[in-house]
Amino acid sequence: MTEPSTAWREVVAPDEEHRHVKQAEAFTAMQLRKSAEFGVGRALHRRQRVALRATLEVPADLPAAARQGVFASAATYEVWLRLSNGGFDVAPDSKPDIRGFAIKVLGVPGESVFGGPAASQDFALINHEHFSSSTSEEFTAITTGAGGGAVGVLKAVVRSPRIVGGLKEVVGAVRKPFGGFATEDFFSAAPIKCGPYAARVRVLAASTDVNPAAHEDWPADVYGRLATAPLVHEVQLQFFLDEERTPIEDAAATWDSPYVTVARLVIPQQEPDEAFAAKVEAARFDPWNAVVDHRPLGEVMRARKVAYRPSQENRGAD
Template identity: 60%
Template sequence: MQGTKDEKFGAGRALHRKQVAALRATLVVPGELPEYAKQGIFAIPATYDVWVRLSNGGFNRAPDRVPDIRGFSLKVLGVSGRAALGGEAVSQDFALINHERFSSATSDDFTDIVTTGALTPGKILLRLLKKPRMLSQLKTVQGALKEPFTGFATQDFFSAAPIAFGPYAVRVKLAAASNEVNENASDDWAADIYQRLENGPLSYDFQVQFFTDEQHTPIEDASVNWDAPYLTVGRLSIPRQHADAAFDEEIESAKFDPWNALVDHRPLGEVMRARKVAYFASQQHRSAK
């Protein structure tokens, strides 16, 4: 699918192909966290430089008004420690979307949905005739796409799948920076975010939601909302800035991968294990740096 879309749009990611904005930010870790929350990059008070990639989630470079999943990816720089893939970590990445859970419980289901969505209407019908169970999954995805999205400053973003947090497991949330909605934001998501940054910085609470038990916070089923409170463990601040073409290109060619991680924040669950393989293949295909 990535190769087919490359022929139309040029080299790019399989999903989240359209980059909306590339931003510089900082992540501030406070000193007053409870002891159990002092894990990984949150173990001591610190300030990290961060790269931010905002994106539309689809495999096409569609207009911003087209319903889509939206991505808010972070690359936390200056970390140190053992990496989840071996050796020393060079960054701690977080790949977030504007939905608290995935539409599919497993990677097989997710792959079926994504590849079906890339087909022509006639071929979609044939696929559904062969796999009728997919109809309910497609309806779930369509329902998610219909949920209103107001902009990258005014929506919450989530990891939707768990990661390690030292000896614990968590899901991540980035709480919206503003409740002041721009009714015209969907015309151009980038224009909305940069116009806001002309007026001042944007600050988001970085929160985690701890595993309690398999009934309320399942590790292996990515389609379930976790039933647990959130704890704020950091503050992501995006300072005033303008679009930078050179930085845009650097971010577009970079890897944003949940497996670019410290062992203390390694991805957990079947969907995350599948992402390790899929992300690597996509990165190799586009020669990502």
């Protein structure tokens, strides 16, 4: 593998904390409006489509740089998966949208980023390699504006004309054809620590066999595949090399470094389980549910730290 660098740095602006609080308030207001319409739920990725049990299998022969955190030694972990439509509305599966692939790795060793033993290591992934906006400020303006429909988008553009480019990027991302949760790659789109290194995360598709009718019912596609065989995904890390090729603070950048496989995510054959699905729906999937060696990095991740907590409290998350 290409030798990664430990020379990554975060750059925190003096007014960042204030801006992040204001952005969290905007998301909270949108969440409450949508909960009044659709019932209590998340601000984004509101519609859970599939809840699955899985295992994360870490091999013993990883490169030295990858042997950090949950990948430090050979192990098999219990995993919960939440597969979702990314929007703030409860929309049909056929509607174009960002899709989410949230992973909760249970029983992990190590200290939490907040102190004390870690309860889990979470990875929040989407079906796009990077975010549509470089900063959380742009992302908030676009997303909360879109939450208000066409009028909301127009108001957002009037307030912040610079978001037009990001808005076009979002429209392009949402309209990109989606083949299904088993046949698409998913990405963290922002970096995390990997011990002294930094990396983005990717989960590779388990299959290349796309079902043309899958977009009408994502759960039926997933469970139909599981009726015949397990789904096996590769988990990969993409390491920081330098600020030009792999910038830490620019969430809209596509990183130019190779991926390294560090684990297998195995989804065994199973049928829908309503009680388990309710437990997953109530759970907190948060990139800041992390061990110290996998602390989230970059401005967008720091903004998520502030925004997720009130969202979780508003829906009474477990």
